[in-house]
Amino acid sequence: MIPEIPDFPLCHVEGRNGVGKSLALRLLELCSGAQPYGNAPAEWRSLRESLGTVVVTVTSLSGAQTVEWELTPESWPERPERVNDWLGHVTIDGEEQSLEQAYRLFSFSRIAGDETLTRTISRQIQTNAELMFSWSDRLAPILSTWDVDLRNLSNQLAVEAWVDIERLPKEIDGLKKKIAKETKRLESVRSRLDPIKHALDLRRACDEVPELDDQLASEREALAENERRQADLETRRKQLLSDAMTAGATRDRLEDVEALISRRTTRVRNATLAVTELAAGLGAPTSRAELDALIAHDEARRDELTAERARLDATPALREVTRHVANELAQAIDRGLASEVIAVVDDRDVTVEELAAGVDQQNTRLAKPPPDARTAELDAMIRELAWRIEALHQLADAVQKADRARELLEAGRTEQRNLQQELSADAPQAYEELATELAGLREAELDLREKVQQLERERQALAGSQTLDQLNRSLSEAIIAVGLTTDELNPHLLALQEEDADATEILDRLGDDLAQTEKTLAGARSAFRKAIGALAMGSHWAWLRDALDGSAPDPALDDHVNLGRLQMLAAAVDEATERLNNLRNGLPGIGQQIQELAAAIESRSDIPGRISAGLVHYFERDLLAAFDQPELRRALFNDGRLSRIDLEQMTISWTATGGALRTRPFEAFSSGERVFAYTRARLEVLGSSTARNRVVALDEFGAYVARDRLDELVRFVEHRVLGELADQVVIVLPLARDYVRERDQAGGKPDTLIKSRADAIEKQGYFAERFGPSE
């Protein structure tokens, strides 16, 4: 890059290709706030990557001594965006200042001599393409964040999951109807089954009662015999006592002890029977240690289930809290505190009265029975466990009683043995034998009585108090009632029992399905209400509630209404997502079309059919406004009134001062006088700059040199530009001659100017000097 441009008012810079003349000019444009790479993104990227930090210093200013820019390409954006603070740092007379302050002090403009009207138009359009790409990049992170937010919202809504809330109640109704139908079928089967069973029971009774009656008679006979023998032994015992006993008190006492032992034997027997029956009913052990362990186990299980129930449905616990709080709030209102603020919820003050009303409302809701099937199941299990634990405690008490009865019986026997020792001679031995035989008879009596009772119960269960004749008559009536023969009873019973089992199985299955479906529905409702709650009250969704303005989901509303609101909201979220996606995809797409339009203009090709007609018309209007400037109208259109720029035809139309409509192709402005006029017009446009120090560079004007138009240009610059439109004009040219060879060929007497130029070129590749008459 050329290191210096001197402050000659009209400065001539000439140098080799590639020495960095244009680069220096472009950096000065950047310092001045212009973006010369607006339609050359590839060049921009290359510059950004390879430039490195550059310091640009401007001196001999009006209004300051020095303005210095430190350009920092590492902080430049990837695309050639409008110049901003990312450019670097600027100091004015050593003090750091803003870019805007530097702009007020210094402006630099570059006018390219090779820029035709067509190229100007193409570049202006391309700048818009870059604008679209730049904004696409700029908005990408923000659109991405919003896309994630909308997806999170969509997941929260999860409308597909809530369809169960509408579908499952219908399924439950269907199941209940099926259950009702099967129940009716089962009742019908049992209504036919029961009379057949009754007839069969009567037949069995008729078969078995005679044998039972015989057994009863036999046992009663045995019992009577036992009683006779006991009476006999009792007489002998009393006689023995009378003969052997000397002390009346001991005899009386022995009598008492006998009676006591008899009673205690009965008690032990009854207590043992009670323990056996209770244990059999519970399927429980009869040892105290095992019972205690079983009770502890069942109590622990009950506590577990109770805790699970509390977790699923906090209603009972909540009711406790709301009752207590309602009571306290009522007292506060009585004390005159109704309108005092007692809480702050989502930045809103809540008064005592408002909170009391809210708690009352919730209390009413909590009074409704919970619909949860799992909760009902847990309640049933807890009740059953409670009953079982109670029964186990009763069994433990019965075991304790039986143990105590055995202890007392043993105590009685011990006393009996002690008293027997007071009998005289061999009486104790004889008494002992008698007492043992009596005890045996008593035990046998108890067995016989039990047997008789059992037989009586069996007979009662089979036939009630009916005699055999009565049973036979009942059987005849029952068979007539069912309309079958005796032989047909069993087959019909089997068939009906099979149908009963089938209907029962179906009912069980339906019952399980119903319970499962109710459980699923309860779960779905619970999750649904939780989601509604989060949307209605969660701080994360406050912005959404503001947008919904009254149509947000609300826990106080019916599930059906809330589901409708969620569905509408989900559809709105989908639409919002689509609009953001349209923006994200559309910006670069439109940028691409604009770029293609610019390329078509530049290459003078037909505009591709896919380019939006709207864009083409937009740029036609935009370019018309850009060209509708007095200087350009004067220079290019003889002060005519511009009417149309046609990008398809690549023509400009205007109405001449005489009223005639003129149309010329863009190319017409690229040759002869028109080119020069265009350049002059662009120079004149520069007059709008308000900077205190204005520099203009005329670059790529080699064609003027080739056509001997340079003098004319220089005269124009001297007379019309310097002082009026710019404080310095730099004309940048490619090497017009081989100054080095000319110097060398001149031998010892080269032209001073040629030598000076040749020496400069040899040293730094270019020369910069004042434009003078020697040109």
Added chain:
Amino acid sequence: MPQDEVNRVRDLLMAFAEAAEDDSHLPDPAVFQLAAESERTDHRVLAKLIGDALSDRG
């Protein structure tokens, strides 16, 4: 935020939609303007888009 750039892009989007028969998939100039003027954490744009969609559905 350079307002003139925002205005220009918005005008380009409007011009693009001018000649389109179906603009349902095209970028909305109003949405662009809102996005250009918003911060990443500003949910007012999302709120407006959702609110507009709900209004369209009545």
